[in-house]
Every structure is written in structure tokens, then in C-alpha cells.
Amino acid sequence: xxxxxxxxxxxxxxxxxxxxxxxxxxxxxxxxxxxxxxxxxxxxxxxxxxxxxxxxxxxxxxxxxxxxxxxxxxxxxxxxxxxxxxxxxxxxxxxxxxxxxxxxxxxxxxxxxxxxxxxxxxxxxxxxxxxxxxxxxxxxxxxxxxxxxxxxxxxxxxxxxxxxxxxxxxxxxxxxxxxxxxxxxxxxxxxxxxxxxxxxxxxxxxxxxxxxxxxxxxxxxxxxxxxxxxxxxxxxxxxxxxxxxxxxxxxxxxxxxxxxxxx
Amino acid sequence: xxxxxxxxxxxxxxxxxxxxxxxxxxxxxxxxxxxxxxxxxxxxxxxxxxxxxxxxxxxxxxxxxxxxxxxxxxxxxxxxxxxxxxxxxxxxxxxxxxxxxxxxxxxxxxxxxxxxxxxxxxxxxxxxxxxxxxxxxxxxxxxxxxxxxxxxxxxxxxxxxxxxxxxxxxxxxxxxxxxxxxxxxxxxxxxxxxxxxxxxxxxxxxxxxxxxxxxxxxxxxxxxxxxxxxxxxxxxxxxxxxxxxxxxxxxxxxxxxxxxxxxxxxxxxxxxxxxxxxxxxxxxxxxxxxxxxxxxxxxxxxxxxxxxxxxxxxxxxxxxxxxxxxxxxxxxxxxxxxxxxxxxxxxxxxxxxxxxxxxxxxxxxxxxxxxxxxxxxxxxxxxxxxxxxxxxxxxxxxxxxxxxxxxxxxxxxxxxxxxxxxxxxxxxxxxxxxxxxxxxxxxxxxxxxxxxxxxxxxxxxxxxxxxxxxxxxxxxxxxxxxxxxxxxxxxxxxxxxxxxxxxxxxxxxxxxxxxxxxxxxxxxxxxxxxxxxxxxxxxxxxxxxxxxxxxxxxxxxxxxxxxxxxxxxxxxxxxxxxxxxxxxxxxxxxxxx
Numbered sequence: 001x002x003x004x005x006x007x008x009x010x011x012x013x014x015x016x017x018x019x020x021x022x023x024x025x026x027x028x029x030x031x032x033x034x035x036x037x038x039x040x041x042x043x044x045x046x047x048x049x050x051x052x053x054x055x056x057x058x059x060x061x062x063x064x065x066x067x068x069x070x071x072x073x074x075x076x077x078x079x080x081x082x083x084x085x086x087x088x089x090x091x092x093x094x095x096x097x098x099x100x101x102x103x104x105x106x107x108x109x110x111x112x113x114x115x116x117x118x119x120x121x122x123x124x125x126x127x128x129x130x131x132x133x134x135x136x137x138x139x140x141x142x143x144x145x146x147x148x149x150x151x152x153x154x155x156x157x158x159x160x161x162x163x164x165x166x167x168x169x170x171x172x173x174x175x176x177x178x179x180x181x182x183x184x185x186x187x188x189x190x191x192x193x194x195x196x197x198x199x200x201x202x203x204x205x206x207x208x209x210x211x212x213x214x215x216x217x218x219x220x221x222x223x224x225x226x227x228x229x230x231x232x233x234x235x236x237x238x239x240x241x242x243x244x245x246x247x248x249x250x251x252x253x254x255x256x257x258x259x260x261x262x263x
Numbered sequence: 264x265x266x267x268x269x270x271x272x273x274x275x276x277x278x279x280x281x282x283x284x285x286x287x288x289x290x291x292x293x294x295x296x297x298x299x300x301x302x303x304x305x306x307x308x309x310x311x312x313x314x315x316x317x318x319x320x321x322x323x324x325x326x327x328x329x330x331x332x333x334x335x336x337x338x339x340x341x342x343x344x345x346x347x348x349x350x351x352x353x354x355x356x357x358x359x360x361x362x363x364x365x366x367x368x369x370x371x372x373x374x375x376x377x378x379x380x381x382x383x384x385x386x387x388x389x390x391x392x393x394x395x396x397x398x399x400x401x402x403x404x405x406x407x408x409x410x411x412x413x414x415x416x417x418x419x420x421x422x423x424x425x426x427x428x429x430x431x432x433x434x435x436x437x438x439x440x441x442x443x444x445x446x447x448x449x450x451x452x453x454x455x456x457x458x459x460x461x462x463x464x465x466x467x468x469x470x471x472x473x474x475x476x477x478x479x480x481x482x483x484x485x486x487x488x489x490x491x492x493x494x495x496x497x498x499x500x501x502x503x504x505x506x507x508x509x510x511x512x513x514x515x516x517x518x519x520x521x522x523x524x525x526x527x528x529x530x531x532x533x534x535x536x537x538x539x540x541x542x543x544x545x546x547x548x549x550x551x552x553x554x555x556x557x558x559x560x561x562x563x564x565x566x567x568x569x570x571x572x573x574x575x576x577x578x579x580x581x582x583x584x585x586x587x588x589x590x591x592x593x594x595x596x597x598x599x600x601x602x603x604x605x606x607x608x609x610x611x612x613x614x615x616x617x618x619x620x621x622x623x624x625x626x627x628x629x630x631x632x633x634x635x636x637x638x639x640x641x642x643x644x645x646x647x648x649x650x651x652x653x654x655x656x657x658x659x660x661x662x663x664x665x666x667x668x669x670x671x672x673x674x675x676x677x678x679x680x681x682x683x684x685x686x687x688x689x690x691x692x693x694x695x696x697x698x699x700x701x702x703x704x705x706x707x708x709x710x711x712x713x714x715x716x717x718x719x720x721x722x723x724x725x726x727x728x729x730x731x732x733x734x735x736x737x738x739x740x741x742x743x744x745x746x747x748x749x750x751x752x753x754x755x756x757x758x759x760x761x762x763x764x765x766x767x768x769x770x771x772x773x774x775x776x777x778x779x780x781x782x783x784x785x786x787x788x789x790x791x792x793x794x795x796x797x798x799x800x801x802x803x804x805x806x807x808x809x810x811x812x813x814x815x816x817x818x819x820x821x822x823x824x825x826x827x828x829x830x831x832x833x834x835x836x837x838x839x840x841x842x843x844x845x846x847x848x849x850x851x852x853x854x855x856x
Contacts (some may be wrong), residue, residue, distance in 0.1 A: 004599045005669035013594040013705035016723040020708045023727030027837025056732040059809060059817075059832050059839040066828025074827045091729065092839075098529040111837075149822050151815040154572060192565060192812045196574040197810050259426075 019116040032110030035195035037064040040086055043211040044068055051081035053093035061088050074223025075149045075158035077186050077258040085119035089113040125180045126261035129160050139170035150256045152188035159256040164245040179231045185259030188224045204257055207243045273395050277388040280407050284387040288380040292421025294715040296746030297775035301423045304352050305375045307344035308332050312356025328545055337544035349540050350462035354378035355423045371781055375423040383420030386431035387411050388434035390656050394663045397616045405699040406663030412706035414720055415648050416714035417656055421534045425464040426649035430461035433653040437629055440474050443521050444620045458535020465558050471528050471631045477625045482520055486512035548580045564645035569736025574809045577640035583651050584585040589725040590648050594705035599658045602665030632655035666702055670695025685708045714836045717742055729835035742771030742808050744840040748835040749785050751843055754800035756804045757786040766792035768805035770816050820844050
């Protein structure tokens with residue numbers, strides 16, 4: 001026991017040297033990435049979603065496979081509309097898009113793993129971002145609502161951006177919407193610097209034919225918040241999405257939302 | 264031949280360590296990119312230095328309020344970098360003028376970084392000196408080596424910034440104070456060191472928070488011993504004196520031990536600060552208020568910690584503890600734990616080193632104050648380890664003690680088993696040397712592995728840079744890693760002679776771009792495209808230096824270039840640090856006739 005501290009320090013030192021020496025060699029090599037990339041390209045079809053896990057390998061993944069990822073896919077609302085998902089994984093990580101799925105194929109490329117998933121894709125009957133030009137807008141805002149690729153929760157999302165004046169509500173009315181069995185959407189506040197400098201939240205209320213189906217308050221740290229409402233499939237519904245900058249100090253609330261009516 | 268005495272021997276070792284540290288810092292900084300903050304410090308420093316040269320040359324008008332304001336001050340909070348005291352910036356400027364402009368011995372960048380390296384080397388020597396004084400030369404040696412082998416401390420020591428100098432001057436202030444407990448003359452040294460620390464960075468304002476409680480404890484202890492209180496002196500057989508007697512003794516000790524302590528801190532230090540900061544030579548109170556107010560109202564930068572992006576209080580209370588746990592070599596931390604246990608045991612046994620001046624308590628308080636302020640949820644966290652770096656010498660000193668104590672126990676174990684004789688000559692230090700070399704080797708392996716991106720490096724406990732990324736620890740800051748993308752830009756993006764320039768969107772590396780060009784690290788024809796959306800629109804190539812909140816730069820580039828695919832990704836241990844995008848060529852359109 002008397003020599004226990006020395007033994008402890010010796011063991012810690014040895015362990016540390018071993019771990020440090022292994023860190024660099026455990027990183028995937030260029031060859032791993034090239035081989036994985038070739039395998040994906042051989043089987044990939046347009047519309048297949050490619051995701052990377054852990055999230056921090058995303059720039060590397062896009063370097064090798066970014067030409068297969070259109071902007072709309074990179075800024076997707078969620079992964080539900082994609083029937084096929086390719087997951088490029090390092091260190092055994094899983095992407096959140098595949099959390100509830102089982103891979104039908106999996107192959108290792110050195111330090112990388114490629115997994116292939118199939119899912120029943122959601123059929124979108126109305127994309128509210130794409131339908132924005134036909135919508136009626138009322139209320140005081142900075143500029144007209146527009147569809148942009150924005151940063152929300154430190155990720156890219158293609159969304160309708162609306163900036164209500166402080167303490168004001170902007171209503172976007174879609175007069176003749178085809179609805180399916182559900183309406184799914186996400187909302188968040190875009191732009192990290194305005195989120196930092198102005199801490200006030202925003203509110204999003206979604207109503208169908210005058211009935212409120214979703215009512216969310218999103219704060220500066222909430223990220224990309226999901227909402228869902230069950231709907232009765234029919235055409236000609238009036239959907240109103242109202243964005244409010246809550247409070248008189250709530251300037252620059254870049255409310256960013258995406259929503260889909262799904263069969 | 265005369266054998267030098269212990270004092271001389273220790274001075275020689277300290278000098279050798281300082282030289283080794285200086286060489287190590289100057290060698291590693293050659294591969295370090297330019298930190299965003301270095302550029303304004305170097306620019307302002309050159310101005311300050313020229314002002315001081317004019318001042319020393321008695322040039323007319325140098326001391327006019329207008330010239331001083333034009334050099335050191337200004338109407339806006341960041342004019343002439345007036346938000347930071349000028350000592351180090353002035354030294355950066357003087358060093359650049361001497362070693363680059365006049366002698367031509369070093370580049371503009373290396374010459375500017377030299378003063379920081381020198382102060383870091385001085386810190387290494389001071390740590391050795393204090394460790395040797397407390398627990399012997401071997402403890403001091405290992406403490407100094409472990410300080411030199413801290414990846415992030417070594418990184419900051421190679422920058423023209425204030426954090427490594429702050430460690431050195433913080434430590435110098437504490438050592439001067441410690442000496443002033445035995446000699447009143449050292450109160451002058453204390454005032455000078457504290458003033459220079461104040462003139463380096465505002466966290467020197469925390470130093471009285473270390474010194475005054477320590478002084479109160481020293482006074483309390485000495486007063487108890489003086490009145491024969493058995494609570495302070497177990498050898499005393501006297502009855503416990505009354506409360507009034509004890510209080511009077513305490514007050515007397517407070518006044519007598521170092522009567523110049525408060526004047527040194529309250530008057531001497533500030534006078535030194537004013538002396539080296541001409542901007543305080545007029546409107547002093549207002550200018551001090553402007554300086555402090557900048558930091559009390561400082562904008563909160565974005566900083567990733569355990570998977571969350573923080574840019575607004577409240578911040579987690581454990582940032583300093585967890586970040587230290589993941590950035591200091593694990594073996595160093597383990598040795599510090601052993602050293603702390605050993606030291607605590609000695610205190611319990613009543614065999615603490617120099618109980619009259621309590622140097623170990625002083626260093627413990629130093630670490631507690633330097634890190635403790637970050638337990639407060641409103642203290643900004645964006646500087647990470649550099650902001651509580653003055654705590655690091657304490658860890659290293661304790662590690663030195665831990666190594667010696669662990670080694671000594673090995674020797675005792677061997678003696679008890681009669682495997683070696685009690686008077687084994689070299690046998691006793693051999694155990695400590697073996698343990699120390701192992702611990703230092705582990706620290707060395709971390710330090711080598713961290714190059715040239717120590718800000719992205721995490722220790723074995725975190726799992727290296729990939730482990731740090733998995734944990735959601737900050738990837739980097741200051742745009743230093745952009746340097747690693749320059750060879751790609753030179754080779755694949757720079758235009759051929761006679762071709763139009765290729766503007767590059769550089770965001771966080773923008774302040775350093777011109778300096779990279781002047782240093783010859785970047786070819787001509789790759790100008791900075793400017794900032795934000797307009798810069799992206801103007802650019803034909805674009806960098807993204809990966810930090811969580813810089814995802815916005817990726818997205819701006821995707822929108823403008825119409826692709827999410829970077830042409831090059833700089834990685835460190837497999838972790839992306841910088842992406843380079845190239846604007847795709849416009850699609851060729853068939854024109855009908």
C-alpha cells in the first residue's frame with residue numbers, strides 16, 4: 001500500500017500515453033472515406049438522404065459526398081419524406097434521423113461504417129414553404145415573409161422567415177390547402193446573434209378552418225421545435241399560421257417555420 | 264574546483280529551465296496560426312512603442328493630451344485598443360521594432376510574440392524556484408517541467424496576447440508578497456509586480472482576493488502563537504487567552520507583519536499602472552472607469568460547452584473544473600491530487616512547510632480565486648482555460664510535491680523490505696525521478712499530440728480531439744487554424760500570374776489575412792473578400808472555421824455558391840477544423856441563334 005501513489009501515477013501515465021498514441025491512428029483515413037464514397041455512389045439514387053454521425057463529421061462527409069446532397073436536402077425540415085437513408089458513421093454513432101430505424105445493410109470501411117435504411121416515406125400533399133406565394137399576409141413585419149435557407153439551432157433549415165414588429169403578429173393565410181392525415185411542422189428563431197442580443201421569445205399559432213391546432217412559444221435556446229396535429233384529409237382548407245414577436249423589446253425575431261400536410 | 268552552493272545551483276537550474284522553455288515556445292509558435300486578437304494588439308503595440316521611443320527621445324509634443332489620446336485612447340471603447348492595459352502591447356511593439364525592423368533577426372510575428380515567450384520562461388523558472396523552496400529541487404524541477412508541458416499554456420505562451428504574461432506576473436506578485444512577509448523592502452517588489460500585472464490584464468484585479476485573506480490568516484496564526492494560544496501552537500502549555508487579547512494580538516499582527524502591504528496594493532500597484540499607461544496621465548478616474556466598464560459590459564461571445572452553445576448568462580458553474588479536467592494532462596492532474604493529499608496530511612500532522620508564511624495556502628488560494636470566479640454563473644466563459652490560467656502553477660507545484668512524495672514512498676517500501684539500504688545514496692531520489700519521468704512523459708505525449716492545434720486538443724480523459732468533439736467541447740477560437748488551410752489555397756486557388764485575383768471569404772481569419780500575406784504564408788491574388796453576406800457574394804473561395812455558432816457561415820456560403828460541398832477540409836485527429844469552399848463555375852448556357 002505504501003507504494004500505491006507511485007503505482008497509481010505510473011498506471012495513469014502509461015494509460016495516458018497509450019490513449020494519446022491511439023487517437024490519431026483511430027481517425028478514418030482518406031482511403032476509408034474514398035472507399036465509402038465509392039460504395040455510396042454505386043447504389044445511391046436521387047432523393048436518397050445521406051446523414052452523418054456524429055454530427056461533427058458533417059463537413060468531412062459533405063466533402064466526399066456533398067454533390068449528392070442538394071440544398072433542399074441539407075435544409076430539410078425532417079427526414080420523414082425520404083424513403084432511403086444512408087448513414088455514414090464513425091465511432092459507432094447514430095444520427096437522430098435513424099434513431100428509430102433498423103439498417104437493412106451495413107458495411108465497414110476502415111474506421112467508418114455505412115448503413116442503409118428504408119422507411120415508409122411521408123407523402124407530402126402541401127408544403128407550406130412552397131405554397132407561400134399563394135398565401136395572404138397581414139400584420140406589421142420587417143419585410144415580407146420569404147422562403148430562405150436559415151440557421152436555426154445551429155443547423156440549416158429551409159423555412160418561411162417572418163420578422164414581426166415587436167409585440168406584433170403577422171398572419172399568413174393559406175386559402176385553399178389540401179390536407180392529409182396530419183400536419184407536421186417545425187419552428188425556431190433564426191440567427192445566433194439576434195438570438196443572443198434579444199432574448200425575447202416568439203409564438204406560432206397554427207389554425208385550420210378557424211380552429212387552433214398548434215400553439216407554441218419558442219425561446220432563444222429552443223432550437224428547431226416540432227409540432228404535429230392530426231387532420232381530416234380534405235381539399236380547400238383554410239390554414240392560418242400566425243407568428244408573434246412577444247413583447248415590446250422583441251425586435252429581430254426571425255421566426256422561421258416549415259410545415260407539411262402529409263397524407 | 265569549488266562546488267557551487269545550493270542557492271547557486273538552483274539559480275543555474277532555473278536559468279536552464281527558462282532557456283529551455285523559451286526555445287520550446289519559440290519553436291512551437293512557428294507553426295501556430297495568427298490569433299484574431301493578436302493583430303490589434305500588435306498594431307496598437309507598434310504605436311505605443313513608437314510613442315515611448317519619442318518620449319525617451321524627448322520629442323516635442325509627445326506628452327500632449329492629443330498625441331497621447333491619438334496613441335492610447337480615443338472616443339470609442341475599442342479605439343487604439345484602449346480597453347486593455349498597454350504593458351504587453353508596448354513590449355510587443357518594442358520587440359518588433361528591435362528584433363524585426365532594426366536587427367532583422369525575426370519575423371514581425373515572432374518578434375511580437377517574443378515578450379510573451381520570455382515571460383512564460385520566467386514563469387517556468389519561478390515555479391521551479393518556489394517548488395524547490397517548498398519541497399526540494401526535484402519537486403521544483405518536475406513542477407516546472409509539467410507547467411512547460413501543458414499543451415494549452417504552451418500555446419498561449421507563443422502568442423502576442425496577455426494570458427501567458429498574466430500567469431507570470433500573477434505568480435511574480437504572489438512571490439513578491441510572500442517575500443514581503445519576511446522583509447519589508449519586498450513591499451516595493453510587490454507594488455511593482457502588482458502594478459505590472461494590472462498593466463497586463465484586468466484579471467490582476469483579483470489578486471488582492473488572494474493576498475488579503477492569506478495575509479489575514481498569517482496574521483491570525485502569528486498572533487495566536489505570540490499570545491501562546493494552544494489552538495495555533497500545540498506545543499504551548501498556556502491556557503487559552505481571552506477573546507479581547509486574541510483580537511488585540513490579531514490587529515497588532517495585521518499592522519506589524521507587513522505595514523506596507525495595503526499601501527503597496529492600493530497605492531504602489533496603481534501608480535505603476537498609471538506610469539506605464541499614458542492614457543491614465545489625465546482624466547485618470549474617467550479613463551479607469553472606461554477601462555473597467557468595457558469589461559463589465561463585455562458582449563458574451565459564443566462558446567460551446569458540453570454540447571450547448573452559450574452566449575448569455577447563466578453559464579454552468581462547472582466550466583472551469585470540467586475544462587481543466589479535459590485540457591490539462593491527466594498524469595499532471597493525478598500527480599497534483601497525490602500532492603494535495605500529501606500536503607493536506609502534512610498540515611494535519613503539523614509539519615506544513617513554512618507555517619509562518621504558509622506558501623502552500625497562498626498557492627491554494629491563488630488557484631481558488633483564479634478559478635472560483637468562474638463558478639459564478641454571470642462570469643463569461645468564452646476564454647476558457649486562458650482566463651483561469653493563473654491557477655495552473657498551483658496544479659504543477661502540487662504535482663511536483665506528489666511526484667516526490669510518491670517516489671519517497673517507493674523508497675521507503677524498498678527500505679522496509681530491506682531490498683535497499685537506508686543510506687542508499689542515489690536510491691532515494693531514484694524513485695521520485697522514475698515517477699516524475701513517467702508523469703512528464705505522459706504530459707509530453709499530450710503536448711506533442713496537441714500540435715499545432717492545442718485549442719482543439721483535449722486530453723486522454725476526454726479522448727483527444729474526437730472525444731472533445733463527442734463531448735461537445737469548444738472546437739477552437741480566434742481563427743488560429745485558418746493557417747492550416749493556406750497551403751491548399753496557395754496550391755489550388757491562387758490565380759496564376761496575370762489572372763484576376765480570387766477574393767476569399769475569411770470571416771474569423773479576416774484580421775490576420777494581411778499579416779499572413781506579409782509573412783509570405785499566403786500568395787498574392789487571394790485578397791480578403793470582406794465580411795458577412797457581401798463578402799460571401801464578392802468571394803470566389805470561402806473559409807469556414809468550425810465552431811458551433813459558425814454554422815451560419817456555412818449556410819451563407821451554401822446559399823450563395825449553391826453547393827454544400829467543401830473542396831477541402833482541414834482536420835486534426837480526424838476532427839474538421841476548417842472547410843474551404845470554391846464557387847462553382849457558372850453553368851454554360853447554350854445560346855440559340
